[in-house]
Amino acid sequence: MVTEFIDPAVYETLFPEGITRYAVGGLFVGLGAAVIYFGTGIIAGASTFLESTLSYVSDQSRFQRYRYDRDWRIVFTVGIIIGAAIYGVFWQGELWTTEVQPARLLLGGLLVGIGTRIGKGCTSGHGVCGVGSASKTSLVGVMTFLLVAIGTAQLVMAAGVNP
């Protein structure tokens, strides 16, 4: 349908894998958040889990403020893993592992863990739920991390780091 509006060659360049998998996957992500919202009134992001789970092992006030949230957030995360595993078993059909170097994953993860908590949200909290709430704070947050991430990834590519 999109191909009726843009040149097929341009479409192929922008979306070499098509858009169906992305759009359908995105609808499921939104549906998952919507189901939880309907049943509980909770707007669930993925990154608070990091701090709420740390409340089991640390008495720091930053983590203890999430102690009443920590059980359901573990259940939410387990659900995310199970849902992806259903895709893995029935669609992917084999185990998949990344080629991105462990050092990049560890350092990137460290910065993601720091940044998402200071910045009040991640790609699901700001990106999906905050944007869905038409929150100006979230729109600014998304623009900030999107532009910085693009700049960083372009530098990584220019430096020849691959994978």
Next chain:
Amino acid sequence: MSGPDSQAQSPLFLPLVLGGGILFGFGLGYSHMARPEVVLDFLQFTDFGLLFVMFGAAIVTGLSFALIPRLRSSAPLTGQEYTRRLKSFDKNVLIGGAIFGVGWGLSGICPGAAYASLGIGNITILWAIVGMFAGAYVQGVWRSS
């Protein structure tokens, strides 16, 4: 967001959260966001599909946040009032967002996608999950004091 009694509201509370999580995680698997390489393809301008994931999901949440409060006044399993996700703006949104962006651009991983990545068999992603917990811990200790 939720009070001390939130888990005790209904026996269906945790099963519903699990079900929502399963849909959410399936979407991250199906959209290939659980693969850091595909996120990096977007950030490096070789495949713009990620835009459809983020905005596709935001359209669904946007519709549900707008319509569900018109159907009911409070959530059936918790009695909680329906609100929107509106966080106050301050410079932390920019500072944290920038730090997040460097990490995201370096690794191609974000929290939800990293959990989902475990589900598709990507055991290597544990490096990133360990990193995220360490990062969350460091900022928590720093900001608690």
